[in-house]
Each structure stands twice: as C-alpha cells, then as structure tokens.
Amino acid sequence: MSIDLQRFHKSFFEESFEGLDAMEQALLALDISAVDAETINTVFRAAHSIKGGAATFGFSSVAEYTHGVETLLDEMRSGKRSVTQGDVDLLLRVVDVLRGLLGAARDGSAVDVEAVASTQAGIARALAGEGSRPALSAVADIPPAPASAGWLIRFEPRPDLFRSGNDPLRIIRGLEALGKLEVEVDTSALPGFADADPESCYLAWTLRLYGDVTRAEVDEQFSWVEDDCRLLISPLVVAKTTAVVDTTVNATIEAQVAERTAATKPQLTLVHGGGPEPAPAQPARNADVSSIRVGTEKIDALINLVGELVITQAMLTQQASHLDPVLNEKLLAGLSQLDRNTRQLQEAVMSTRMLPIDSVFSRFPRVVRDLASKLAKQVKLVTVGESTELDKGVIEKITDPLNHLVRNSLDHGLELPAQRLESGKDPTGTITLKAAHQGGHIVIEVCDDGRGLDRARIVAKAQANGLITAVQAETMPDSEVWQLIFSPGFSTAEKVTDVSGRGVGMDVVKKNIQALGGQVELDSIAGRGSRTIIRLPLTLAILDGMSVAVGGEVYILPLNSVVESLQPTADQVKTIAGQGQVVKVRNEYVPLLALWQLFNLRSEIREAHRGILVILESDGRKVALLVDELVGQQQVVIKNLEANYRRVPCISGATIMGDGRVALILDFAELVRTASGAVAA
Amino acid sequence: MSQHQTSQSSSAMSVRNTGIALNAETGNGQEFLTFTLGSELYGVDILKVQEIRGYDTVTRIPDAPEFIKGVINLRGSIVPVVDMRLKFNLGNAEYNEFTVMIILNIAKRVVGMVVDGVSDVMALSDEQILPAPEFGGSVDTRYITGLGTLDDRMVILVDIERLMSSSDMALVSQALS
Numbered sequence: 019m020s021i022d023l024q025r026f027h028k029s030f031f032e033e034s035f036e037g038l039d040a041m042e043q044a045l046l047a048l049d050i051s052a053v054d055a056e057t058i059n060t061v062f063r064a065a066h067s068i069k070g071g072a073a074t075f076g077f078s079s080v081a082e083y084t085h086g087v088e089t090l091l092d093e094m095r096s097g098k099r100s101v102t103q104g105d106v107d108l109l110l111r112v113v114d115v116l117r118g119l120l121g122a123a124r125d126g127s128a129v130d131v132e133a134v135a136s137t138q139a140g141i142a143r144a145l146a147g148e149g150s151r152p153a154l155s156a157v158a159d160i161p162p163a164p165a166s167a168g169w170l171i172r173f174e175p176r177p178d179l180f181r182s183g184n185d186p187l188r189i190i191r192g193l194e195a196l197g198k199l200e201v202e203v204d205t206s207a208l209p210g211f212a213d214a215d216p217e218s219c220y221l222a223w224t225l226r227l228y229g230d231v232t233r234a235e236v237d238e239q240f241s242w243v244e245d246d247c248r249l250l251i252s253p254l255v256v257a258k259t260t261a262v263v264d265t266t267v268n269a270t271i272e273a274q275v276a277e278r279t280a281a282t283k284p285q286l287t288l289v290h291g292g293g294p295e296p297a298p299a300q301p302a303r304n305a306d307v308s309s310i311r312v313g314t315e316k317i318d319a320l321i322n323l324v325g326e327l328v329i330t331q332a333m334l335t336q337q338a339s340h341l342d343p344v345l346n347e348k349l350l351a352g353l354s355q356l357d358r359n360t361r362q363l364q365e366a367v368m369s370t371r372m373l374p375i376d377s378v379f380s381r382f383p384r385v386v387r388d389l390a391s392k393l394a395k396q397v398k399l400v401t402v403g404e405s406t407e408l409d410k411g412v413i414e415k416i417t418d419p420l421n422h423l424v425r426n427s428l429d430h431g432l433e434l435p436a437q438r439l440e441s442g443k444d445p446t447g448t449i450t451l452k453a454a455h456q457g458g459h460i461v462i463e464v465c466d467d468g469r470g471l472d473r474a475r476i477v478a479k480a481q482a483n484g485l486i487t488a489v490q491a492e493t494m495p496d497s498e499v500w501q502l503i504f505s506p507g508f509s510t511a512e513k514v515t516d517v518s519g520r521g522v523g524m525d526v527v528k529k530n531i532q533a534l535g536g537q538v539e540l541d542s543i544a545g546r547g548s549r550t551i552i553r554l555p556l557t558l559a560i561l562d563g564m565s566v567a568v569g570g571e572v573y574i575l576p577l578n579s580v581v582e583s584l585q586p587t588a589d590q591v592k593t594i595a596g597q598g599q600v601v602k603v604r605n606e607y608v609p610l611l612a613l614w615q616l617f618n619l620r621s622e623i624r625e626a627h628r629g630i631l632v633i634l635e636s637d638g639r640k641v642a643l644l645v646d647e648l649v650g651q652q653q654v655v656i657k658n659l660e661a662n663y664r665r666v667p668c669i670s671g672a673t674i675m676g677d678g679r680v681a682l683i684l685d686f687a688e689l690v691r692t693a694s695g696a697v698a699a
Numbered sequence: 700m701s702q703h704q705t706s707q708s709s710s711a712m713s714v715r716n717t718g719i720a721l722n723a724e725t726g727n728g729q730e731f732l733t734f735t736l737g738s739e740l741y742g743v744d745i746l747k748v749q750e751i752r753g754y755d756t757v758t759r760i761p762d763a764p765e766f767i768k769g770v771i772n773l774r775g776s777i778v779p780v781v782d783m784r785l786k787f788n789l790g791n792a793e794y795n796e797f798t799v800m801i802i803l804n805i806a807k808r809v810v811g812m813v814v815d816g817v818s819d820v821m822a823l824s825d826e827q828i829l830p831a832p833e834f835g836g837s838v839d840t841r842y843i844t845g846l847g848t849l850d851d852r853m854v855i856l857v858d859i860e861r862l863m864s865s866s867d868m869a870l871v872s873q874a875l876s
Binding site: 322325326329571572616617618619657658659661662663664666667668669672674678679680681682 | 756757758759760761763769770771772777779808809869870871
C-alpha cells in the first residue's frame with residue numbers, strides 16, 4: 019500500500035521548525051562550565067527527528083546535512099567530547115542553516131550555499147578533532163547503562179500511529195535484530211469488525227528482549243515513535259543478577275513525551291535513567307491530548323460568531339428591559355443567565371487567541387547574543403513578565419518594532435566595555451524587556467543602562483534637518499526632543515552600520531505601534547540609560563466603550579481614554595480670544611471640543627453647561643468633549659469602517675449596538691490632537 | 700399558444716447565445732436589473748447586485764457628502780448607503796416603507812444604493828444595446844456603457860463599478876483613486 023506522503027509534509031515542516039526553535043533555546047541556555055546532559059539531549063532529539071523525517075519524506079539535502087550534526091551531538095551526548103563555546107556557536111549557525119534548508123525544501127527558496135558549506139566544514143573539523151578530552155562533568159552525569167539480562171517492553175501505540183508513517187512491525191523487526199525476542203500481542207482494544215478503522219492501530223505489544231543489549235539500543239528503535247505511543251521499558255530482572263543491582267535498575271521509565279511542547283522541557287527521561295534526578299513524578303499521561311493545533315482562521319470565525327452572539331444577547335436584554343419584571347420573572351432570570359454565559363463564552367473564546375508574550379521575548383537572547391559579539395559589547399538580557407498574555411495578532415505585529423528597539427539599544431545605547439568601566443559602570447550592559455498589564459493595556463518596556471539619548475546631538479540634527487528652529491532648540495522640553503527621534507529619516511548615528519543607523523527605523527516603529535492602537539514614549543537620562551515604553555491594547559477585536567449621545571446619534575468612546583465626566587457650571591467655561599473654549603476643572607484648564615460642532619450635527623444642546631463634558635486623555639494631553647448625554651457602558655466588537663467605506667477623520671471604526679443599529683467609535687487620540695491644534699492655532 | 704411558447708423559448712435561447720458571445724468578448728453580462736430615478740430608467744449588471752432590501756435607519760457619518768446617507772448593519776458588516784436621488788437630483792428623496800435600496804457588491808466592497816423603485820430584470824442582446832451618445836443626462840456619460848431599448852422604453856446602462864469607485868462618489872479613500 020502506498021501512502022501519500024505529501025499530506026504529512028506540512029506537519030513535518032511545522033514540527034521541524036519547532037524542533038529548531040527548541041534546539042536554539044537549549045543551545046542558548048547551555049552553560050559551558052556545567053554542561054547539562056538533558057539540554058544536550060534536547061538538541062540531539064530535535065536534530066534526530068528532523069533527520070528522520072527528512073529522510074522519510076525524501077529531503078535528502080536536509081537529511082545528509084543533519085546527519086553530520088547528529089554525529090557531533092551524539093559525541094557530546096555520550097560524553098566523548100567536551101562542549102566548547104566554539105561548538106555552541108557552530109551549532110547555532112547550524113540551526114540557521116537548517117532553517118534555510120527546510121525553508122528551501124518547503125517553498126523552493128534559495129539556499130545560502132556558502133553557509134551550508136562553511137558549517138559543514140566546521141562540523142567535519144570538529145569531528146576530526148575528536149581527540150578533545152572528554153569533559154568530566156559530562157561523563158559524571160551519564161553513568162554507562164548497566165547491561166542487564168534483557169528488557170521488558172510494553173509498547174502501546176496511539177491509534178493514529180500509522181498516520182505519522184510509522185510501522186510497529188519495523189520496530190519489532192529491529193528489536194529482533196538485537197537479540198532473542200518474545201512477542202505477545204494484546205488485542206483487547208480491538209473493536210468489532212464493523213467499527214474498526216483500517217487506518218488506526220488497535221494493537222499493543224509486550225516484548226521480552228533477551229541478551230546483552232544496552233538501554234540506548236532499545237530506545238533507538240523506538241525513537242521515531244516515542245511521541246506517538248505509551249512506552250514502558252524495564253530491565254528484565256533475572257534472579258541471579260544480584261551484584262549488579264543499582265539504583266538505576268529500579269528506575270522504570272515511562273518514556274512518554276508531551277506532544278510537541280517544544281518550549282517545555284522534554285518529559286522523556288534520559289537514556290541513562292535514574293541517576294541523581296528522580297524519575298518523572300507525574301508522567302504526562304494526558305499531555306498528548308492537552309493541546310491541539312487549530313488554524314487561526316477557525317478561531318477568528320469563532321470569535322466573530324461569539325461577537326454576533328453578544329450583539330444578539332444585548333439586543334434581547336434591551337428589548338426585555340421594557341417588560342414588566344413581575345409578569346416576566348422567569349424570562350428575565352433566563353436572560354440574565356444568558357448574559358453571564360455569553361460573557362464567559364466571550365472571554366473563553368478571546369483567551370484562545372491570547373498568547374504569552376514569551377513567544378516574542380524568547381527570540382531576543384539570540385538576537386542580543388549575535389549582535390553583542392558583532393559589536394564587541396558585553397550584554398546581559400533580562401526579561402520580566404514573559405507570561406503576560408496578549409492577542410496573537412498583536413504579538414505578530416509587535417515583533418518587528420521590538421526587534422528594532424532592542425537593536426537600537428544595543429548599538430546606540432550601550433557603550434563599549436572600556437567606556438563603561440571608565441564611567442564607573444559594570445562593563446556588562448543590561449537590556450531589560452518588561453511586559454505587564456495595566457488596565458486595558460499591555461505595557462512593554464525596553465530599557466538599557468547605556469549612555470542615554472544625547473540631547474545636544476538630537477537638537478543639532480533636527481535643526482540641520484529643518485525640523486525645529488533655533489529658539490525651539492533652546493526651549494523645547496526633553497520629552498519633546500525625544501519625540502523628534504520618531505521623525506522620518508532621523509538618525510544621529512555617526513556611521514551607518516548594518517545593525518542600525520539608517521534612520522528608517524524609529525518612525526516605522528512608531529507607525530507600526532500606532533497602527534495597533536498603541537503609543538510609544540521615550541524616557542532618557544544622560545549617562546544612565548534610556549527606556550522606551552510601548553502601550554498597546556490587549557486585543558484588536560473588542561473594546562470597552564462608553565456610549566454617548568449627540569444630536570440623536572450614538573457614539574462610542576473608548577473607556578480607557580475617559581478620565582471623568584462632569585456637568586460644568588456656566589462660569590467654569592471660558593472663551594480664549596475668540597479662538598476656542600476651555601473649561602476649568604480643578605485648577606486645570608482643559609480645551610473644550612463640542613462634538614456637534616465638529617461633526618456638524620443638529621443638537622439642541624450647544625452650551626457646555628447644558629450638556630455633559632467627558633474628559634479624555636491621550637499622550638498626557640486632555641480634552642473636554644461636549645456631548646448631550648451619557649448613554650451607558652458596554653463592550654463592543656470593533657468593526658472596520660474602511661472595509662466598505664473610506665477613513666473618516668476622528669472615527670476609528672464602527673460597532674453594532676444592541677438594537678442592531680450602527681454606532682461609530684471615536685478616535686480619541688485624534689480628537690485630542692484636533693482640540694489641542696484648534697486652541698493652539 | 701404553443702407557437703407562442705416556442706418562439707419565447709427560442710428567443711431566450713438566442714439571448715443566451717449572444718450572451719455567451721458577449722461575455723467572451725467584452726466581459727459584460729447580458730442581464731440587467733433596472734431601476735427608476737425620477738422618470739428615467741437605469742440598468743445595472745445583475746451580477747453586481749447582491750440583494751434588494753427596504754430602507755432601514757442609517758447611522759450618519761460626519762463629514763460625508765449629503766448623498767451618503769450613512770452606514771447600516773448588514774448582517775454584521777458595516778455598509779455605506781448612497782442615495783442616488785440626492786446624488787443626481789432626481790425624484791423626491793422621501794423615506795418611507797416603500798423606499799428600497801439595491802445592495803451592490805463591487806470590487807469586494809458592499810454598497811447600498813437608494814433608488815425610487817426597482818423595476819425588472821431584463822435580458823438584452825447586443826443588438827438591443829446602442830452606444831451612448833453625447834447627451835446631457837444627469838449621469839456623467841463616462842459611466843454610461845450604452846442605451847438599451849426594450850418595448851419602446853430606453854434603459855440607461857450604467858457601469859456601476861466605475862461609478863461607485865469614482866472619486867465623486869467619495870466612497871473610497873482618495874489615496875486609492
């Protein structure tokens with residue numbers, strides 16, 4: 019029977035790329051002075067399964083290349099060679115090359131032939147210099163597996179074993195080649211003929227392998243299927259083998275590996291078993307069902323449906339609010355139950371799109387490491403709050419800006435070690451990535467303890483570019499000077515490097531973040547370091563809104579921009595030179611913006627003291643918005659207005675209200691800018 | 700009676716045949732949805748029409764031209780509504796239970812178009828379509844693909860896609876046009 023391998027390709031590539039990520043992380047975590055055997059094993063396993071998969075699917079270039087890598091790793095794993103920094107660097111380059119090769123196999127993209135050749139030569143050199151003395155620490159971790167009289171193997175494949183292209187028969191034949199083998203088939207799970215799926219595996223085996231076989235040899239046979247089965251391997255205890263009894267012999271190892279959780283530590287215990295560390299206390303029995311891979315478009319469809327459900331539910335609630343609570347008690351109770359359930363459902367569905375920001379942060383150790391060695395700087399990367407969750411869509415779009423900021427900090431911010439020592443700092447600079455929830459926002463900070471921003475140079479450059487005048491250069495507050503960095507084409511770097519300095523960066527960073535509905539702030543102290551703060555909405559799809567009415571229309575204000583609302587007295591409102599109005603709120607004059615005037619609406623309420631003022635804040639600036647009345651607060655699903663129409667000034671989107679009508683969502687940042695502009699003009 | 704039926708079906712056949720020829724040559728459909736604006740009869744390619752529905756309450760859009768009535772909720776998506784009577788100064792722009800709008804699907808966008816009334820779907824063969832002369836109609840001749848005649852009535856055939864995505868409809872961002 020020929021199996022169409024094509025349909026497995028996609029999952030092979032996905033798993034391989036995840037394997038490479040795991041490899042990279044393990045390599046970065048590797049401490050040369052105290053090599054952890056488990057880390058090496060993680061790397062080895064990833065390389066091994068890529069090789070195996072590539073060979074099965076006929077990507078011979080990948081398989082051949084990985085073979086050399088595997089040999090090198092195997093030597094490290096078995097303690098035959100010590101791990102040097104050079105090896106780690108080489109292996110990191112290998113990871114990159116493998117990514118390229120896999121990418122080439124998948125999309126037919128070009129391969130960096132030079133890198134392939136150079137890493138291959140590096141591996142060959144490393145293998146040739148095999149004589150390098152074995153590190154004692156590595157050996158100490160790996161006691162030779164005691165040869166036992168044989169092994170008792172319980173092999174229970176998962177029903178979908180065949181789908182990954184594996185054949186139990188081949189494994190059994192492989193074991194047979196190692197020694198005398200007794201095979202017992204367990205057919206208890208076999209369903210009736212009518213219910214049997216020919217593509218599923220219902221059988222389990224109990225195997226007894228006699229002979230002087232090492233544990234590693236047995237594991238080798240199962241290495242391709244260990245993710246797809248329940249495997250119990252224990253030494254056959256023969257009555258006479260008394261003296262050899264060792265702690266490891268009792269260690270029954272459940273070689274069950276959490277499915278593809280590349281980021282977590284592999285739950286497969288090491289080949290040598292036991293040793294100093296205890297056998298896994300909680301074998302991940304249910305780990306193989308703990309995660310499933312779902313296309314994002316399915317999740318998005320679900321979120322849209324729930325969004326519609328929320329609207330329908332709100333519509334029902336609104337209709338029912340006119341009903342007599344006494345006569346319709348049961349209906350109303352049911353509706354409030356529905357309200358709770360919908361809300362919970364919505365939260366649960368939204369949370370499926372949420373990912374920890376770790377998936378972004380985890381790529382930076384590599385970036386920082388590579389860049390630091392290129393720039394001859396010493397850098398320590400600290401990450402805080404990696405578990406902070408945010409929307410997948412936001413995560414995808416935040417990666418590039420963050421990458422840029424980190425590179426900037428490294429290149430421009432941090433000084434060379436000698437300079438740092440001179441200024442009395444630790445020669446190793448620190449870059450901190452921080453994420454935290456703050457209200458309805460997530461705040462991400464990129465800090466460095468470098469030289470800080472150079473006001474004089476920025477001002478000089480801005481003057482040269484004609485961005486500011488000489489007077490402004492003198493009087494501008496620092497915070498505004500820092501904002502100049504975000505102007506297009508602005509770079510104060512003396513020389514353009516391939517790292518940064520082309521000046522196309524910061525304006526793009528700002529634009530990208532604003533496109534996500536976020537804000538960027540810069541903070542800097544000369545000689546002490548600088549800090550970039552990014553404030554982002556948690557999700558792009560739902561907004562906590564406050565609905566206000568003006569001239570018969572309902573508008574939604576993002577609740578996180580609303581500071582307070584008040585009804586002013588007539589003498590609180592002052593007119594400034596016929597240009598505009600301000601309102602005095604607790605010793606502070608706030609520019610007043612009348613929504614009916616801005617949007618040209620026919621409103622009865624034209625004077626501030628007859629309506630309600632909603633104070634909005636953005637970028638540290640406030641504006642008082644005059645509306646007729648406050649309607650309520652609710653969560654709204656953001657709909658794109660531009661899908662069928664064009665952009666409207668001061669409107670960021672639209673939503674559908676409980677009664678099925680459309681309400682427009684106000685863009686508070688633009689409103690604040692409009693108002694400040696009107697008063698300043 | 701039977702003769703009448705045959706003649707009708709054969710004419711339908713011929714229409715279909717010419718329609719295929721038309722499609723192959725010019726990409727135009729041969730069936731048109733006709734609607735009235737004032738006393739004039741207009742036709743748009745039926746393939747651009749998504750549905751016909753009654754006029755709902757619209758939400759006004761600030762800073763929009765008068766003929767853009769606003770946006771409606773069409774099963775979860777936000778759809779702008781244009782009143783052609785205001786755009787072309789035809790008919791009385793009254794809104795009552797008989798006011799209809801044609802929902803058009805144009806270049807992956809959905810637009811609602813308020814008209815005086817929807818008349819009929821008519822099939823026109825290419826002999827029945829005459830090139831548009833230079834004339835002083837309410838619609839700019841650039842957007843008129845031809846004049847169709849059927850039973851002594853003249854139908855002004857409008858290239859609705861071009862009209863709706865033109866800058867004077869202000870429906871798409873200026874950056875696009």
